[in-house]
Every structure is written in C-alpha cells, then in structure tokens.
Amino acid sequence: MEKGAFLTFVRQHKKTVALSLAGVAAVGGTLGIWAALHRGGGESAGTEYARNVVLSKGELNQSVLVSGTVESAQVSSVTTTLPYKVKSVNVKVGDMVKKGDIICVLDDGELRRELADKQKAAGGEVKTLQESRDKAYRQLAAARTARGTEQAAQDQLVENARQVLAGAETEVQRTAPIYTAAQNAYDTMAAAVAPAQIAYDQAAAERQRAYGAWVQSGGGTGTAPHQHYQQMLQQEQQCAQALEDAKTLYDYERYAQALQAAKAPYDQAAASRQQAQEAYDQALATRTRTLGEQDAGIAELEAAAGTATSQLESSAAGKELEELQKKLEETTLRAETDGKVTALAVNVGSVCKGDVATIQSTDQLIVSVKIPEYDIAKVTVGMPVNITSDAAKQPVKGTLSRISPTAGTAGGNSGEGTNGGSGGDSGFSADITVHDPKGLFIGSKAKAEIVVSQKKDVFTVPLDALKTGKDGGDCVLLLQPDGKYKEVPVTVGAQNDFDAEVSGPDITEGAQVLANASWEELAGQAAGDLEKEEML
Structure with missing residues (x-):
C-alpha cells in the first residue's frame, strides 16, 4: 500500500484505526499494519509500517x-404588515430571483374600495391639490429631460471644438520642427556673415558722418573734409562688396528663402490654433452658462413641486x-436582493402577515x-483557507473574514453560530468567506484548513522518516542503488502535524527515504487526531 493510500485510510477510519491500533499495541504489537492489511498469515510480520517516500x-x-x-x-427577508389574503404566488422554494422580482401579490380589492371612498369624500379640494402637484412633477420631469438633451448637445459642441483644437495643435506640432530647423540654419549662416555685416554697418555710419562734416564745411571740392568723405565712401563700397561676397559664400539667399517658406505655414498653424483655442474656451463657457440656466429653472420647479406636495400632505384628506x-403599492411584494428562495411562508388564499419569503445569495457564501480555544492564538482575520466538501470536486479557496471576540459553547445561548461541534465544547465562532462558491451548497458540511504559514518549494518528509543519527543529530535513511539504506544528516526546518522540512547535500529531487511508523506511534497519532476532531 502506498503512503497516500494508507494515510487516507487512517484519516477516513480514525476511530476504527485508533481502537484497533491501541488494542494491537496493548498485546505487544506483534503484527504490522502492512501485514494486517495485505498478508494472509504464515509469514513473520514486522512491527512497523515501512515505506519509501x-x-x-x-x-x-x-x-x-x-x-x-x-x-x-447575504440573507434577506420579504415581509409585510398588511393583513390581506394572497392573490397569487410567483415563485417557489428553490427558484432564483433578481432584486425587484415579484414574490407574491396580495388581494387589493378592499384597499381600492377604501381609496375610492376617500377620494369621493375628499371632494374637489384634494383633487385640485393632487392635480397641482402632479402638474408640477410633470413639468419637473420635462425640465430634467430637456436638461439631459441640452447637456448632450453642449457636450457634443465642446467635443467638436476640442477635436478642431487637437487638429490645430497637431498642425503646429508638424510645422514647428521644420520652422525651427530653418531658423537654426539661418541663424548659423547669419553668424558667419555677421562680421562682414558689422563692418559694413560701421563703414556706412562713418561715411554718413564724413558727409555731414563735408557739408557743414561748405561743400567745396578738394578740401580736407571732401577728401575724407571720398575715403569713407570708398571704404563703405569695399565693405558692401565684402558683405555681398560673404552672403554669396554662405548662401544667404537660399537660407533666407527657406526660413520664409517654413515660417509662413508655422505662423498660419499657430494662428489657427489660437482661433481653435478661443472657440473651445467659448464652447465651454456656453455649456456652463446654458446648463446653469437650466439648473436654476429645475431648482425653481423642484421648489414648486415641493410646495404642492406640502400643501397636499398638510390636508388631512390628502394624508389619508x-x-x-x-399601501396599495405595497400589496405587490418584491425581492430585495438577488438569490435563491429558501423559504416561502404563504400560499394562494392564506392571510399574509410578517415573514413571507427568505432569499439567500448563492454567489456570496461563507x-x-x-x-x-487552543488554536485561537494562531489565527487572524485575513488568513487564506483551503475548503473541501464532499459536494465539491476540487478544493475551494477562501479567506478567514471574521472571528468572534469571545468564546462560546456549541448549542449555548451566546448567539454565535456553531460548526456542528458536539456537546458543550467551547470555541470561537468564525466565518470563512468563499472566493468561488462553485461546488458548495448552502447547508452542506465542509472542512477548512486555515493556513497559518506556508513555505514553498521545499523538500518534506513524514515525521516518522526523521531519525536520530549516531552523532545525535537529525538524519534520514536514504535508499542506495544496491537497495540498502544509508544514514545521511539533514537540517530540519518547519514542521506541522504530519511532515517536516528537510535539507542537506544528499536531499535531492527523486531521492527515496525510509519512513517506518511503529504501531504505537500510529495508534497514538490516530487517537490524538480523533480526540481533536471530536472536540471540534
């Protein structure tokens, strides 16, 4: 028998195994579990259940x-205080319902007759007040509808303006790099031409001053001022020629034309963006103003409707x-939540009062x-939980979501729920929220493993595989290729009730170690587990 099958057998038949093992241990443990389950006699049996892990x-x-x-x-009740007979029942136990679904309808004939009599007795006053109130609420509803229509229209106008602005911004972003590149190239060229330009500007200024001095001296030819003027004029002409030569050398005209060609579309795109921004801002302002005006009108209508309602309610006949x-509206009883109808307390013809139906959610389970008590210090709200049930094919994940702050007893008067424990065993009631309820059913039994801590990607062995070595340290018996076992040291880490984490140079994937629980150890463990389970 493999280890898994054996342990499954032990856990599923704890009481029988515990009693059997205790009895066998009392007479000396002369038969092993392996022999007890598989041997027919005539062969010497060991006192241990040995297996390779x-x-x-x-x-x-x-x-x-x-x-x-x-x-x-999530549990909700459908209730009523109206003492009328049930005219129709729309559901049965087990049906799935949605919030607002009709559960049953009460006979409203008596109510309708009473309402008609009161309306007749109230006369024209109440009728006028009701008509005034109804008119106010119709106007209010129409104004709210118009406001919604206008908001949609204004939102569309704003969106249109935003799209135009986005398009203009895209065009600016497209032309800006071209303009920037042309400007940078022009600036580089202009920097190269700048010395000649400066020299020309200075020569022109000097020529202008010499001309002024010559005119001031009388303007005669052959004079010193005239000769100085002629020199400055010649120098200006030389600088002008040098400037032209520099512009030719550095291709001034081409860069200037390229800059102008790039600047024109950029300036146009920038102007379009400015116009689009102004249009967008205007659309936003118009939306705010228009909807604000409509909101003010709605507020006035709400006040008028409130006044009409107050006038109607202030009259005694109106209150009745x-x-x-x-009450007439309440004769139709509806579900308050989604879920399954798990209890139905009425049928057609019965007088309905109090609880009518119970609806429990099947999507939200605990x-x-x-x-x-001996485990309460180990657990906290929020710990992960593995849930198993005979009805579920696979384990279901959950979370510990509530722990009672006080201990109670099963079947006591503490008001806390129990998990089916027997007798008066004390403990702390708790709830486990189920993540995916598939496979679980309301009212069914379930077992839960609250994971206090978890170590992943570790080697583990059964506790009965751990031995004490010759040097007093922990070890395991490792199966060798020749079929014999070798004692190898291990480091023991975390442990639980069944297994221990081990590590060491010889502990590798696929290696086999010997586990050999004695009859006495298994009897003690089975009896201990049985005692713990019965306490639950």
Whole structure:
C-alpha cells in the first residue's frame, strides 16, 4: 500500500484505526499494519509500517483544521404588515430571483374600495391639490429631460471644438520642427556673415558722418573734409562688396528663402490654433452658462413641486389618500436582493402577515466554523483557507473574514453560530468567506484548513522518516542503488502535524527515504487526531 493510500485510510477510519491500533499495541504489537492489511498469515510480520517516500519539492503548511456549515453571506427577508389574503404566488422554494422580482401579490380589492371612498369624500379640494402637484412633477420631469438633451448637445459642441483644437495643435506640432530647423540654419549662416555685416554697418555710419562734416564745411571740392568723405565712401563700397561676397559664400539667399517658406505655414498653424483655442474656451463657457440656466429653472420647479406636495400632505384628506396609495403599492411584494428562495411562508388564499419569503445569495457564501480555544492564538482575520466538501470536486479557496471576540459553547445561548461541534465544547465562532462558491451548497458540511504559514518549494518528509543519527543529530535513511539504506544528516526546518522540512547535500529531487511508523506511534497519532476532531 502506498503512503497516500494508507494515510487516507487512517484519516477516513480514525476511530476504527485508533481502537484497533491501541488494542494491537496493548498485546505487544506483534503484527504490522502492512501485514494486517495485505498478508494472509504464515509469514513473520514486522512491527512497523515501512515505506519509501520519494522526495519532491512542494509546499509545507502550518495549519489549523476546522469544520463547519456552508451558509449564505447575504440573507434577506420579504415581509409585510398588511393583513390581506394572497392573490397569487410567483415563485417557489428553490427558484432564483433578481432584486425587484415579484414574490407574491396580495388581494387589493378592499384597499381600492377604501381609496375610492376617500377620494369621493375628499371632494374637489384634494383633487385640485393632487392635480397641482402632479402638474408640477410633470413639468419637473420635462425640465430634467430637456436638461439631459441640452447637456448632450453642449457636450457634443465642446467635443467638436476640442477635436478642431487637437487638429490645430497637431498642425503646429508638424510645422514647428521644420520652422525651427530653418531658423537654426539661418541663424548659423547669419553668424558667419555677421562680421562682414558689422563692418559694413560701421563703414556706412562713418561715411554718413564724413558727409555731414563735408557739408557743414561748405561743400567745396578738394578740401580736407571732401577728401575724407571720398575715403569713407570708398571704404563703405569695399565693405558692401565684402558683405555681398560673404552672403554669396554662405548662401544667404537660399537660407533666407527657406526660413520664409517654413515660417509662413508655422505662423498660419499657430494662428489657427489660437482661433481653435478661443472657440473651445467659448464652447465651454456656453455649456456652463446654458446648463446653469437650466439648473436654476429645475431648482425653481423642484421648489414648486415641493410646495404642492406640502400643501397636499398638510390636508388631512390628502394624508389619508397618500397612505392608502402607499399601501396599495405595497400589496405587490418584491425581492430585495438577488438569490435563491429558501423559504416561502404563504400560499394562494392564506392571510399574509410578517415573514413571507427568505432569499439567500448563492454567489456570496461563507463557511461558519468554530475555532478551538487552543488554536485561537494562531489565527487572524485575513488568513487564506483551503475548503473541501464532499459536494465539491476540487478544493475551494477562501479567506478567514471574521472571528468572534469571545468564546462560546456549541448549542449555548451566546448567539454565535456553531460548526456542528458536539456537546458543550467551547470555541470561537468564525466565518470563512468563499472566493468561488462553485461546488458548495448552502447547508452542506465542509472542512477548512486555515493556513497559518506556508513555505514553498521545499523538500518534506513524514515525521516518522526523521531519525536520530549516531552523532545525535537529525538524519534520514536514504535508499542506495544496491537497495540498502544509508544514514545521511539533514537540517530540519518547519514542521506541522504530519511532515517536516528537510535539507542537506544528499536531499535531492527523486531521492527515496525510509519512513517506518511503529504501531504505537500510529495508534497514538490516530487517537490524538480523533480526540481533536471530536472536540471540534
């Protein structure tokens, strides 16, 4: 028998195994479990259940094991205070309903007759007040509808303006790099031409001053001022020629034309963006102003409707009519939440009063458990939980979501739920929120493993595989190729009730170690587990 099958057998038949093992241990443990389950006699039996355990990395959980009942996390009741007979029932136990679905309808004939009598007795006053109130609310509804239509139209205008602005911004972004590149090239050229330009500007200034001095001296030819003027004029002409030569050398005209060609579309794009920005801002302002005006009109209509309602309610006849109208609406009983109808207290013809139906959500489930006192210090709200049930094919994930601050007893008067524990065992009631309720059913039993801590990607061995070596340290017996076992030292890490983490140079994937629980050890463990389970 493989280790998994054996341990499954032990856990599923704890009481039988515990009693059997205890009895066998009392007479000396002369038969091994392997022999008891597989041998027919005539062969000497060992006193140990020996098996090889193949090492494989996995998880090691420190856990608290509990059991409980699956319940709905959301329960609502459909109730009424109206003492009328049930005219129709629209659901049955087990049906799935949505919030607002009709559960049943009460006979409203008596209410309608009473309402008609009150309306007749109230006369024209109440009728006028009702008509005034109804008109005010119709106007209010129309104004709100118009406001919604206008908002949609204004939003569209704003969006259109925003799209135009975005397009203009795109064009600016497209032309800006071209303009910047042309400007940079022009500036580089201008920097190269700048010395000749400066020299020309200075020569022109000197020529202008010499001309002024010559004119001031009388303007005669052959004079010193005239000769100085002629020299400055010649120098200006030379600088002008040098400037032209520099512009030719550095291709001034081409760069100037390129700059002008790039600047024109950029300036146009920038101007278009400015216009689009102004149009967008205007659209926003118009939207704010228009909707503000409509909101002011709605506020006035709300005040008028409130005044009309107050006038109607202030009249005694009006109050009676309002109450009767409300009762008439309440004769149709509806579901307050989504879920399954788990209880139905009425049928057609019965007088309906109090609880009518119970609706429990099947999408939001919890497992109600009781945590023993000796384990309560280990757990906290928020810990992950692995849930198993006979009805679920796979384990279901959950989270410990509530722990009672006080201990109670199963079946006591504490008001706390129990997990089906027997007798008066004390413990702390708790709820486990189910992540995915698939496979779990309200009212079914479930077991839960509250994961206190978890180590991943570690080698583990059963506790009965750990031995004390010749040097007093921890070791395991490792299977060798010749079929014999070799004592190898290990470092023992985390442990739980069944397994221990081990590591060491010889601990590798696929290696096999010997585990050989004695009859006495298995009897003690099975009896201890049975005692713990019964306490739950």
